[in-house]
Amino acid sequence: MNTSRLFIVSNRLPITIITDDQKFKVQPSSGGLVSAMKSYLAGTSENKHNNFSETFWVGMPCCRPAVWSEAAQGIHESKFTYLPVFYNAKAYECYYNGFSNSTLWPLFHYFPSFAEYNTEHYNYYIQANEAFADTMIRHLRPNDVVWIHDYHLLPLARLLRQAMPELTIGFFLHIPFPSYEIVRLLPRSWREELLYGMLGADLIGFHTMDYATHFLQCIQMVLGLEHNMHIIQHENRLIKADVFPISIDFTLFDNAFDDAKVSVQRAGLQDKFKQQRIIFSVDRLDYTKGVSNRLKAYELFLQNNPEYREKVVFILVVVPSREYITKYAERKKMIDEMISNINSKIGTIHWQPVIYQYNSLNFEEMVALYTSCDIALITPLRDGMNLVAKEFVASRKDQQGVLVLSEMAGAARELTTALIINPNDEKEVSDKILQAMEMPSGEQSKRLEPMRKRIADYDVLTWAADFLNQLNAIKVKQQEFQIK
Numbered sequence: 064m065n066t067s068r069l070f071i072v073s074n075r076l077p078i079t080i081i082t083d084d085q086k087f088k089v090q091p092s093s094g095g096l097v098s099a100m101k102s103y104l105a106g107t108s109e110n111k112h113n114n115f116s117e118t119f120w121v122g123m124p125c126c127r128p129a130v131w132s133e134a135a136q137g138i139h140e141s142k143f144t145y146l147p148v149f150y151n152a153k154a155y156e157c158y159y160n161g162f163s164n165s166t167l168w169p170l171f172h173y174f175p176s177f178a179e180y181n182t183e184h185y186n187y188y189i190q191a192n193e194a195f196a197d198t199m200i201r202h203l204r205p206n207d208v209v210w211i212h213d214y215h216l217l218p219l220a221r222l223l224r225q226a227m228p229e230l231t232i233g234f235f236l237h238i239p240f241p242s243y244e245i246v247r248l249l250p251r252s253w254r255e256e257l258l259y260g261m262l263g264a265d266l267i268g269f270h271t272m273d274y275a276t277h278f279l280q281c282i283q284m285v286l287g288l289e290h291n292m293h294i295i296q297h298e299n300r301l302i303k304a305d306v307f308p309i310s311i312d313f314t315l316f317d318n319a320f321d322d323a324k325v326s327v328q329r330a331g332l333q334d335k336f337k338q339q340r341i342i343f344s345v346d347r348l349d350y351t352k353g354v355s356n357r358l359k360a361y362e363l364f365l366q367n368n369p370e371y372r373e374k375v376v377f378i379l380v381v382v383p384s385r386e387y388i389t390k391y392a393e394r395k396k397m398i399d400e401m402i403s404n405i406n407s408k409i410g411t412i413h414w415q416p417v418i419y420q421y422n423s424l425n426f427e428e429m430v431a432l433y434t435s436c437d438i439a440l441i442t443p444l445r446d447g448m449n450l451v452a453k454e455f456v457a458s459r460k461d462q463q464g465v466l467v468l469s470e471m472a473g474a475a476r477e478l479t480t481a482l483i484i485n486p487n488d489e490k491e492v493s494d495k496i497l498q499a500m501e502m503p504s505g506e507q508s509k510r511l512e513p514m515r516k517r518i519a520d521y522d523v524l525t526w527a528a529d530f531l532n533q534l535n536a537i538k539v540k541q542q543e544f545q546i547k
């Protein structure tokens with residue numbers, strides 16, 4: 064039996080505690096990171112893919128310790144134990160809304176004009192990482208495996224490495240890693256500290272080869288470090304940077320097609336929209352997701368193809384996210400206004416062109432929509448991977464439906480038989496909507512088949528096993544190198 068334990072570390076835990084006066088509410092967290100790690104843990108039955116003696120999930124619950132203790136009494140997880148890290152509200156605001164989501168997020172998604180450079184935010188970001196390290200060091204043993212996730216925690220690996228040099232540490236970035244020209248916009252001391260922070264890990268994972276290449280170029284340009292076949296030699300250690308395209312639980316989505324609840328909901332949708340074709344999209348509220356471009360392209364499609372008026376609806380679901388950040392609140396207002404303009408300008412008494420929900424969907428509702436729509440319209444301006452695209456493909460056991468996908472999503476590197484668009488080209492998106500509407504059933508299944516195979520072959524369990532195996536392999540290589 065392996066005596067080492069796994070510590071999964073992310074800013075957000077799989078549950079979010081919402082506090083309101085004296086009351087609190089526990090709700091599932093949203094986003095690609097949480098859904099992938101939850102699927103990985105759920106799939107580790109009989110420890111087939113996880114031979115650790117115990118698993119912990121470390122994260123910030125965003126509430127006071129007393130509220131957490133009360134909330135935690137009602138939560139039972141069989142696959143892992145929560146390890147909460149507490150940070151006061153003002154500091155959290157600067158670390159999360161500030162440096163993480165108003166500096167790193169816009170920069171790494173190529174929105175440099177949205178990025179703020181605020182020293183106080185940066186200092187709280189470093190301190191938040193120190194709070195993670197302090198909590199973890201109290202629990203860690205030298206032979207434990209730590210798997211750090213995402214841009215909130217770039218400095219953490221180095222902080223842990225300095226305190227416990229023997230640890231095995233993996234880091235995975237869930238968002239794009241941008242080119243050097245973007246990274247150099249960060250003040251010199253910040254970009255150096257962040258890159259050295261990542262190099263505290265033994266294995267650094269990215270979704271695509273482009274992101275890994277940008278990282279390797281950055282460490283050369285910023286830190287003067289060379290690599291040989293993705294292996295960097297630094298402080299008497301070997302560190303590997305490689306590609307691990309994150310995935311989903313294919314079987315879960317594939318099986319859901321026949322689920323009783325999903326079937327009932329699908330029948331309801333098909334009945335309600337029997338006169339219309341359905342275009343569907345679901346995203347977190349984010350300026351990176353390209354919702355306004357998508358709406359403009361849909362409007363253009365209706366203008367250019369009037370025969371489709373009253374014969375199509377666009378079901379647009381936006382999941383609330385980061386609403387306290389001005390750029391997000393502005394985006395929400397802009398989307399609301401655009402939808403109401405389209406509906407009032409083009410709609411009729413009998414027909415609403417856009418059906419809009421600003422809320423999350425549960426699993427059955429989501430799969431019912433994936434499996435009743437004619438087109439999944441996924442048009443981010445930038446996206447690390449985009450798991451919605453993979454979920455749609457995996458749900459279509461019937462091999463019907465068309466995926467229209469932005470070339471700016473990491474997923475476009477794998478899902479190459481989708482109709483690939485550039486989200487800034489409204490005419491192209493509108494033309495591809497028409498092509499999708501008119502695509503013969505045989506072509507739909509021909510395009511879906513290789514994409515379904517790809518996701519079935521490299522699902523989330525394979526992704527996690529691949530990452531953890533390579534982490535182990537680089538550690539072994541590193542020990543051999545240190546002995547020599």
Ligand code: G6P
Pocket residue numbers: 075093094095096097213214237238384385
């Ligand atoms: C993306 C990020 C995750 C994040 C998620 C939801 O998927 O890569 O790290 O958790 O968005 O965003 P939030 O700010 O609500 O955690």
